[in-house]
Amino acid sequence: MSSLFKDLPSEHPRKLIPSLCQQFYHLGWVTGTGGGISMKLNLSKSQCTPMFMLAYRHRNAGAVIHTHSQHAVMATLLWPGEVFRCTHLEMIKGIYDDDLKRYLRYDEKLVVPIIENTPLEKDLKDTMYAAMMKYPGSSAVLVRRHGLYVWGQTWEKAKTMAECYDYLFALAVEMKKAGLNPEEVPNQ
Template sequence: MPSLKSFFSSSSSASSTPTAKPITEKKTVKEIPVSKKESSKMGCKCRSKKSEPVNEISVKEDSCCCSKQTAESSSTCCGSKNKESDSDDNNDSLVISSHPEHPANLICEFCKLFYNNGWVTGTGGGISVKKDDNIYLAPSGVQKERMLPTNIFVMSMNSKEYIRKPLNLKPSACTPLFMAAYTMRNAGACIHTHSQNAVMCTLLFDKVFEISSIEQIKALPKITEPGNMWYSDKLIIPIIENTEREEELETSLRKAIEEYPSATAVLVRRHGIYVWGETVWKAKIYNEAIDYLLELAVKMKQMGIPTVKEN
C-alpha cells in the first residue's frame, strides 16, 4: 500500500494504485439533483435547497448553502458561482478514488472511528483534510459515521470557492473554523469533536486547559520550535466561549490561535475541541493524545490531584 507521504506528494489521481480496492459509491449513492430550471424557480441558483435525504443522511430543513458560503465570505452562492459544480457529474472524480488514503476516503474512515470513540456523534463534530490546493470537507448535519466519499465537499484553497458540492447536502458550519487552521497555521487537516472529555475540561478550567508531567504530552508538537514537547513541559490549550452558531466561533478561534502560537488545538466551552496538524495523520495523533490528556485531567480533578505538577 502506498504511503500517505507518497499519495499526498503526488498530484496524480489515485487510479494509479491498481492494488487498492476500487470504491463504487458513485453507482450506489442515490442523489436527487434539482435541475437548473427548478433551482432558478427557487429564486436562487443554489441546488442544495428543497432536497431529499440521501442514503439516510438527513438534510437540515430549509437548508440553503447561500447563507454560509465560502469560508471567508458569506455573500456568495456556491451553486451559481461555480461552473465546475454545474457539470453533470458534479466533479465526482475529485472524491472517488480507489486509494485508501485519498482525503475523501480518509474522512469517511476517520468519522467512523471517531463515532466509535464518541467524538462525532448525533451529527456533531467533523473533519477536513487538505491535499494540494484542495480542501475536503464533511457535509453539514449528517450522521458523520455513515458518510460516503460522494458526500464530501471540495473547496479550492486558492479561490475559497467550492469546486465540488454534493447536490443535496450543505457545507459544514465548521468550514470557517477549519479554514482558520489552514490559513493561519498551514494545517494539513483539522478535526472537530464533541468529546465529553473536552466539554468536561471546559467546565473544570477557566481561560486555558493546563497539564504537565504526563508521558503522553510527548506526542504533541512544540509548534514554535521543531520537535515534540517533553514529558515535563506544560501543555496549554486556550478555551473560547461557545456561540449559538458554529460559524460565529471564527473570530474568537482566530484570536486564540494568534494569542497562543504554541497551541495545536482550541477548546470551545460546553461544545468540544478543534485540533489540527501539519498532516492528516499528525492531526489524528494530536487529537488522540489531547483527548487522552483531557480524560486524565477530569479524573485528576475528581481525585483532587493538580494537573500541573509543581517542581
C-alpha cells in the same frame, strides 16, 4: 461504501474521511451531527470551514479535526478560565508546539486555549483567531461546552494529537476528581 468509490485509493477523502469518522464515532468523539473532519482538497464546505481555514492559513495545517469529545467538554467545565493546563504527563510528548516547532516533553506545561461557545458555529471564528494569536504554540483550541479543534501537518499527525489531547483531558479530569492538580509539578 458505494460501488461508485470502490476504485478510489484508501487515502482518497471519499474513503478516508468516512473511515476516520467511524473510528471517532466509536471513541465517542463525533455523534450524530456533532463534530467534523476537514482536509484541504477543495471539497464542499461544512459549517466548521471558517475554523478549519484559520488553522490552514495561520498554522499551515494540512488537516484539522473537530470533535465533540466528552473529555474535552468536561475539561472546559473544570478549567473555568481561558486555558487548560497540565504537566508531567507522558502523552504530552505527542503534542506538537507550533511556536517551538517541535513536540513537547512530558515535563513541559501543555497550554490549550479555551473559547466560549456560540449559538452558531461560524460565530466562533473571531474568538478562535484571537486565541490562536495569543497562544501561537497551541495546536488546538477547546470550545467550552462544545469540543475541540486540533490541527497537524498531515491527517495522521492531527489524528495522533487528537488522541493524545483526548487522553490528557480524560486523565486531567480524573486527576481533579481524585483531588490532584494536573497543573502542578510533582514532588521529586
